[in-house]
Amino acid sequence: RKEVEQDPGPFNVPEGATVAFNCTYSNSASQSFFWYRQDCRKEPKLLMSVYSSGNEDGRFTAQLNRASQYISLLIRDSKLSDSATYLCVVNGGKLIFGQGTELSVKP
Amino acid sequence: NAGVTQTPKFRVLKTGQSMTLLCAQDMNHEYMYWYRQDPGMGLRLIHYSVGEGTTAKGEVPDGYNVSRLKKQNFLLGLESAAPSQTSVYFCASSYSKLGGPADTQYFGPGTRLTVL
Numbered sequence: 001r002k003e004v005e006q007d008p009g010p011f012n013v014p015e016g017a018t019v020a021f022n023c024t025y026s027n028s029a030s031q032s033f034f035w036y037r038q039d040c041r042k043e044p045k046l047l048m049s050v051y052s053s054g055n056e057d058g059r060f061t062a063q064l065n066r067a068s069q070y071i072s073l074l075i076r077d078s079k080l081s082d083s084a085t086y087l088c089v090v091n092g093g094k095l096i097f098g099q100g101t102e103l104s105v106k107p
Numbered sequence: 108n109a110g111v112t113q114t115p116k117f118r119v120l121k122t123g124q125s126m127t128l129l130c131a132q133d134m135n136h137e138y139m140y141w142y143r144q145d146p147g148m149g150l151r152l153i154h155y156s157v158g159e160g161t162t163a164k165g166e167v168p169d170g171y172n173v174s175r176l177k178k179q180n181f182l183l184g185l186e187s188a189a190p191s192q193t194s195v196y197f198c199a200s201s202y203s204k205l206g207g208p209a210d211t212q213y214f215g216p217g218t219r220l221t222v223l
Contacts, residue, residue, distance in 0.1 A: 008147070043214035044150070100149065
């Protein structure tokens with residue numbers, strides 16, 4: 001089992017749609033969690049950290065479920081500019097990156 | 108403030124050749140990292156450094172060496188390149204050790220390396 005697993009997608013959605021990504025992790029001692037965004041052939045950039053109580057940043061909502069060992073990212077009202085690969089990142093003493101979930105938002 | 112820069116951006120090597128990738132950051136970060144990214148594999152840590160003069164092995168260190176002679180620079184060397192080292196290499200830096208609120212990693216733009 002991979003340490004961090006994501007559905008690779010691609011997720012193809014129309015503008016304005018709501019889309020959710022899930023990510024599972026195997027190390028129950030993991031301490032912190034993040035979502036990074038990576039545009040095609042560019043470097044990853046931090047989108048948001050994921051806090052135990054869940055957190056929101058505009059159209060983006062991140063949730064953590066420690067009991068089930070998964071985190072999620074919800075994007076509401078999708079924009080064309082949201083098209084990218086979203087990387088789930090888990091810190092269990094070292095950063096482990098998921099392979100990413102590709103999102104394509106169509107007009 | 109350039110952030111994290113990497114040189115070169117692209118390189119093609121023949122099997123057995125050597126090269127050095129340079130990473131520089133101007134954010135006064137203590138921690139620096141080298142990753143490789145391959146299709147379907149996610150980012151994998153090659154080596155990292157927790158401060159000037161220190162280096163440590165990551166998940167996939169074989170075939171690579173690193174040096175951190177200056178705080179702002181982190182060099183990745185390939186002594187004898189192999190086709191399996193064809194990849195995109197990213198350097199990153201962070202202010203603090205992972206797990207704290209200031210542990211965001213800032214990535215460079217990447218180096219695309221092809222080994223023939």
